[in-house]
Amino acid sequence: MKLKLFLAGLFFLVFTATTYAQTATPGVKNRQEKQHKRIRHGVHNGEITAGERVVIAEQQQDVRQAKRRAKADGQVTQGERARIHQEQNQASRSIHRKKHNGRDRN
Numbered sequence: 001m002k003l004k005l006f007l008a009g010l011f012f013l014v015f016t017a018t019t020y021a022q023t024a025t026p027g028v029k030n031r032q033e034k035q036h037k038r039i040r041h042g043v044h045n046g047e048i049t050a051g052e053r054v055v056i057a058e059q060q061q062d063v064r065q066a067k068r069r070a071k072a073d074g075q076v077t078q079g080e081r082a083r084i085h086q087e088q089n090q091a092s093r094s095i096h097r098k099k100h101n102g103r104d105r106n
Helices: 002-023 026-045 050-072 078-099
Strands: none
């Protein structure tokens, strides 16, 4: 009885870990957090105007939606990861351009 219970627990643990590994996107999450920090800093310093902030927020929403779509089937493929990273690259360039375009909200 103990052996069956142990094996059932072990199976559950392995299955859960495998499922998590297939949908985990820690690099994407960390990068999103850094981009949000850059956006907040730009808004706080006045480097990003209200209109620019709206555009950046829409891009960030696109990245979150791509991440959600990729995870929906339970596995994030290489192609899906590449697409998410491509969207993050575009968002990052946009943040940089908007922070350094010389416009001030003041």
